[in-house]
Amino acid sequence: MDILLGKLSQFASALPGNVSQGLIWGVLAIGVYITYKILDFADLTVDGSITTGGAVAVVLILHGVPVPVAMICSFLAGCLAGLATGLMNTLLGIPGILASILTQIALYSVNLAVMGQANLPVSVDKFPLFVSQRFTAVANGPQSVIFEMGKIILVVGLLIALLYWFFGTEYGFTIRATGCNANMARAQGINTKKSTLIALVLSNGIVGFAGGILAQYSGNVDVNMGRGAIVIGLAAVIIGDVLGRAIFGKHFNFVARLTFTAIGAIIYFLVLQIVMLTGLPSTFNKLFSAVIVAIFLAVPYIKKTSKNSYRRAARNSAKAKLLGAENSEEEGAVENADAD
Amino acid sequence: MLTLTDVRKTFNPGTINERKALNGVSLSLDDGDFVTIIGGNGAGKSTTLNAIAGVWPVDGGIIEINGKNVVGLPEHKRAAFIGRVFQDPMTGTAATMEIQENLALAKRRGQMRGLRWGITKKEREEYHELLKMLDLGLEDRMTSKVGLLSGGQRQALTLLMATLKKPDILLLDEHTAALDPKTAAKVLELSDKIIEENHLTAMMVTHNMAAAIKHGNRLIMMSNGRIIYDVKGEEKKKLTVDMLLQKFEEASGAKLDNDRMLLSKGDA
Ligand SMILES: Nc1ncnc2c1ncn2[C@@H]1O[C@H](COP(=O)(O)OP(=O)(O)O)[C@@H](O)[C@H]1O
Ligand SMILES: [Mg+2]
Numbered sequence: 001m002d003i004l005l006g007k008l009s010q011f012a013s014a015l016p017g018n019v020s021q022g023l024i025w026g027v028l029a030i031g032v033y034i035t036y037k038i039l040d041f042a043d044l045t046v047d048g049s050i051t052t053g054g055a056v057a058v059v060l061i062l063h064g065v066p067v068p069v070a071m072i073c074s075f076l077a078g079c080l081a082g083l084a085t086g087l088m089n090t091l092l093g094i095p096g097i098l099a100s101i102l103t104q105i106a107l108y109s110v111n112l113a114v115m116g117q118a119n120l121p122v123s124v125d126k127f128p129l130f131v132s133q134r135f136t137a138v139a140n141g142p143q144s145v146i147f148e149m150g151k152i153i154l155v156v157g158l159l160i161a162l163l164y165w166f167f168g169t170e171y172g173f174t175i176r177a178t179g180c181n182a183n184m185a186r187a188q189g190i191n192t193k194k195s196t197l198i199a200l201v202l203s204n205g206i207v208g209f210a211g212g213i214l215a216q217y218s219g220n221v222d223v224n225m226g227r228g229a230i231v232i233g234l235a236a237v238i239i240g241d242v243l244g245r246a247i248f249g250k251h252f253n254f255v256a257r258l259t260f261t262a263i264g265a266i267i268y269f270l271v272l273q274i275v276m277l278t279g280l281p282s283t284f285n286k287l288f289s290a291v292i293v294a295i296f297l298a299v300p301y302i303k304k305t306s307k308n309s310y311r312r313a314a315r316n317s318a319k320a321k322l323l324g325a326e327n328s329e330e331e332g333a334v335e336n337a338d339a340d
Numbered sequence: 341m342l343t344l345t346d347v348r349k350t351f352n353p354g355t356i357n358e359r360k361a362l363n364g365v366s367l368s369l370d371d372g373d374f375v376t377i378i379g380g381n382g383a384g385k386s387t388t389l390n391a392i393a394g395v396w397p398v399d400g401g402i403i404e405i406n407g408k409n410v411v412g413l414p415e416h417k418r419a420a421f422i423g424r425v426f427q428d429p430m431t432g433t434a435a436t437m438e439i440q441e442n443l444a445l446a447k448r449r450g451q452m453r454g455l456r457w458g459i460t461k462k463e464r465e466e467y468h469e470l471l472k473m474l475d476l477g478l479e480d481r482m483t484s485k486v487g488l489l490s491g492g493q494r495q496a497l498t499l500l501m502a503t504l505k506k507p508d509i510l511l512l513d514e515h516t517a518a519l520d521p522k523t524a525a526k527v528l529e530l531s532d533k534i535i536e537e538n539h540l541t542a543m544m545v546t547h548n549m550a551a552a553i554k555h556g557n558r559l560i561m562m563s564n565g566r567i568i569y570d571v572k573g574e575e576k577k578k579l580t581v582d583m584l585l586q587k588f589e590e591a592s593g594a595k596l597d598n599d600r601m602l603l604s605k606g607d608a
Contacts, residue, residue, distance in 0.1 A: 166455075168457060168458055169454070169455045169456060169457060169458055170448060170453035170454055170455070170456055170457070170458045171453055171454060171455055172458060173437075173441065173444065173445055173453070173458035173459075174445075174453055176434070176436070176437060176441075177434045177437065177445055180434040180435060180436045180437060181430075181431070181433070181434045181435065183426075183431055184431065184432055184433060184434055185416075185434070185445075186415045186416045186419065187393070187415070187419055187422075187424045187432070188419060188445050188446055188448075188449050188501070189416050189417070189419035189420055189448070189449040189450050189451075190416055190419075190445075190453075191414075191416045192416070
């Protein structure tokens with residue numbers, strides 16, 4: 001009992017920090033949403049571009065550049081990373097997933113070159129950082145925690161509002177159409193290469209921006225900061241999607257989707273925290289994320305095949321044989337209608 | 341209006357899969373011509389329409405739309421002149437977008453797209469009226485995702501989208517082939533109506549010989565990447581399915597190899 005209470009208070013005291021971290025990763029996840037859900041493009045650039053954003057922000061801040069300017073630059077740096085992937089894909093015909101892996105690997109060198117060392121600290125004592133995990137610690141009192149978290153929530157809210165506007169514009173429509181049906185998009189006069197490029201640039205810009213915030217929040221940028229970032233982003237997107245669908249059903253609109261992507265990221269970090277409280281060493285973080293994503297990705301498939309499997313067909317037909325042929329026909333026809 | 345001069349296309353040249361799909365197709369359409377195209381499987385009917393639409397670059401020849409050679413324009417740029425409906429109802433629409441959003445995309449075919457709203461209130465009213473004309477009840481489902489529609493509904497919507505912004509040429513590639521006979525007849529009727537009311541220039545590929553005779557003012561038959569028969573006006577009106585079959589054997593020196601076509605020679 002004591003142990004449980006102890007764990008619980010541990011969880012509670014880490015809660016503001018975890019939620020804040022979840023929200024920052026939520027920004028990244030919203031970037032991932034654009035490529036994964038809207039453009040239908042598996043973009044692994046993310047693992048590199050988040051670090052690029054962090055590196056650019058930290059280096060600029062250390063050089064005395066105002067924090068807001070540094071954050072805008074982290075967005076632009078992410079945009080460039082997306083552009084690299086996009087150009088390899090649309091101009092050079094390299095398959096999307098491979099193009100993004102190439103960018104990601106290249107960015108490792110780029111990030112090291114920008115940082116000059118593998119880990120670069122930036123202290124909130126010396127610089128007016130946008131956010132810092134120092135201030136989300138419960139010990140600072142509720143005011144500090146709320147103020148710090150409020151800033152991140154504001155960023156997420158603004159981002160969602162901006163994207164809601166953008167994807168409601170003519171240009172946003174072209175990206176949605178490209179992701180859904182590129183043939184149709186071209187037949188309607190849409191340059192699908194251009195819209196693919198713009199979506200990748202925008203997505204990685206947001207990811208770079210998230211990297212800039214994350215580096216400030218944690219007080220340093222590490223060259224390995226982005227390792228597995230795409231998996232966390234996907235986990236957030238998928239958790240948010242499943243949850244949002246369950247709550248909103250048919251009324252799961254775009255704003256709700258983006259909001260739930262951010263909420264998905266928070267949930268991910270809370271669940272991670274719970275798993276860690278069971279005593280699992282933090283080295284298992286990545287294994288945990290991979291398992292979560294694998295499970296959520298597999299669920300729709302398993303659901304579908306359990307209703308539409310050969311084994312089930314065999315069972316049904318055996319039953320039908322016992323019962324006589326009449327009613328088996330209808331059932332069989334429906335069962336096999338969408339089998340492939 | 342539309343002129344093709346000696347258009348050629350070979351797929352996979354220099355490989356064992358090499359296939360000469362268009363062997364010098366020449367054709368000149370007048371304003372308001374409605375041409376039906378028939379021919380066996382692999383005759384090059386779809387390839388002809390794809391060449392016009394610019395799905396890939398042709399190997400040789402001239403394709404003129406309103407006197408402008410469009411051979412160098414990519415598909416999305418040629419779309420400014422062309423409306424298309426495909427055989428597969430899935431191809432012509434964006435399933436994850438709303439009915440009204442699909443229409444709004446089509447409304448801007450050939451226009452610069454910027455940061456204005458993707459759909460305006462005024463448009464919504466316009467689309468409501470247009471959808472009413474289809475008589476499919478879609479006007480009450482404008483915010484439904486297109487993915488929820490049946491094949492026939494999707495084809496009707498695609499037809500509306502293809503003609504929402506008046507195209508210089510409307511290309512219909514077996515656009516009723518995937519539908520059940522009753523729906524197919526309805527969509528065909530709708531095509532006729534839209535083409536007539538808007539005085540469109542149209543090309544319609546069909547495997548139904550009777551339909552090819554009944555619709556349009558001109559009929560062409562293709563075989564082996566060539567136009568082997570071209571008939572219009574009064575002469576076309578007098579055609580029968582048997583005459584077409586005979587023509588085919590004469591011109592191509594072969595029996596018609598398209599089962600679907602033989603099967604469907606009876607009904608209109
Ligand atoms: N994109 C393509 N790649 C390779 N071969 C193609 C392609 N499109 C058509 N073909 C080939 O060109 C020939 C003509 O095809 P098509 O025009 O589709 O015939 P149809 O008259 O039945 O519409 C066929 O042999 C087909 O296999
Ligand atoms: Mg065809």
